[in-house]
Amino acid sequence: MSVVRSLVLFLLAALAEIGGAWLVWQGWRESRGLWWVAAGVIALGCYGFVATFQPDPNFGRILAAYGGVFVAGSLAWGVVVDGFRPDRWDVAGALICLVGVAVIMYAPRG
Structure with a gap:
């Protein structure tokens, strides 16, 4: 259950940060x-709080992992909101x- 919770929190963080930056x-x-x-500033502030709800207690790990979510989420946002057409290298990089x-x-981890 904590993996599902973590993934949902990453999605919420991406919506808040990418949406805030877009605004x-x-x-x-x-x-x-x-x-x-x-x-946008309010949404960006919300992003900062969403990360604190991650089950893992390590700030560095959460933010490092979120960086990958941000990359993929930014490309997805561009597709949905701005009509951006990623090429195969964009998709490969996001994956x-x-x-x-x-x-x-x-x-x-042991």
Whole structure:
């Protein structure tokens, strides 16, 4: 159950961080206004709290593994929200990152 919980938390963290960064981008770079920027800052703050609910107590391990989730999630966000078309190297890189997440977080430790 803790693996499922951890994966759900990684997904929530990705939504908060990538969504927050996208909102800031839209507000500032696409001139949608400071309300978008403010919403992005709030979402980014939520990301910081979501990570604290991970079952593993090691900050470095959580953030290192989350880096792989961020890479894959960013590409997925681009596909869904911005119409980005990743090439095979983007997909290969994301898969490599997700394998890294699995090794870092879920490998048996003795």
